[in-house]
Amino acid sequence: MPHPTFFNLPADKRNLIFEAAVEEFYEFGYAKASISRIVAKTGIAKGSFYQYFEDKKDLYKHVLEVIGRQKTEFSAAAFHDLERNDLLQMVRELFVSGIRFYRAHPKLASIAGDFAKLREPELKREITGDAAAKSNEFFIRLIERQKESGRIAPDVDAPVLADLIAFLSVYVAEHYADQALFGSEKQAMKTIDSLIWIVENGIAATNRPGR
Amino acid sequence: MPHPTFFNLPADKRNLIFEAAVEEFYEFGYAKASISRIVAKTGIAKGSFYQYFEDKKDLYKHVLEVIGRQKTEFSAAAFHDLERNDLLQMVRELFVSGIRFYRAHPKLASIAGDFAKLREPELKREITGDAAAKSNEFFIRLIERQKESGRIAPDVDAPVLADLIAFLSVYVAEHYADQALFGSEKQAMKTIDSLIWIVENGIAATNRPGR
DNA sequence: GTACAATATGACTATATAGTCATATGACCG
């Protein structure tokens, strides 16, 4: 984590550095991001940077932590007044808030997306900790409960579905960037509906032979 | 593309360079891959490298092209004796051959996976061309045909499903690397079955109210 | 206002890297 010196900084300077870091990671990705460029952009001295952060990784971790917090805040409200036991409604809200976050903070969302695709397992574990595992467990339990209450088919493989949900939320957030399917707000909602429809009903014709 | 000089090389030397490039891209990814390291590893002179390839991008493109060819060859046989009109069987074969390719050539598969996640739209377009679009169209047509023949529900959103299929095949190939769900061959097949079951039947209980 | 601690600074070192180029080596042909 950043050194205390960084948090003692006046807000404008702190924000300046943060914004520059966001710009840098957004434009170049983690691997190619350069501290030299960040200090040049912000006008702070090289030595100062190293008084705020350990190294690039430290800065990256901080940026992602802030993004994580923002994302959580962003979705919290939407999730709060939600039927706690409707899986599909929950999934839908997951997708929608992913998209809304992208709209509100495209660069942050893009950095988070890149992070999800990063090929550095240790770094990912350092940053996300067991959040992914916990979310997975949460969904598995929810699925099992809904099986019992008869809303979800008992044949559904809960761990696979839980994993699929996590993956699809990445899919939605990612594809939102550059795909025809998510062009306008309206189209994005339609695509989400279609996706959820498929997951809910399956693609097989209901009146096909042998059902 | 590589200069003719590269293709004129004796096979062993050509392979040596190719293998070293694979190692490099596998270990460091495109952004961090270094030509200096590749020439050091292979023992060829720096100047020679630049007689074979334009630059790193040129080498990368060549590696991915070879991987693409290998992948196509790999699946071609399996797809050949397949019911041409069974979408789900096709999707299953797509997943299975993805996994089989991963087993046979883990490093190549990993490089291909990284490429899919690469954040360089121009480079991606240069390499894949319109292959993705064509595959998408193919699936859309197949879906529409199966709607007409009554095997797929008419309510299914064909473009979304086609896109979903493409994405899921990446999902399967990627998760295969490090996930519990795909540990053993047997488990991998079970996971694929579960996935396809969900896509086929949907997760909603069939006897739920209002069906 | 003085002493002390925290912070800021940027020149400097060490290290990587991409890409070039003049020269050397080999291969093939007449």
Add this chain to the structure above:
DNA sequence: CGGTCATATGACTATATAGTCATATTGTAC
């Protein structure tokens, strides 16, 4: 054998980058 063309070579240039450190500046407590 001699000449010409393709190929090989690695030292060299130019440029980036990470990270350090002695020194300067600022802030704060008394």
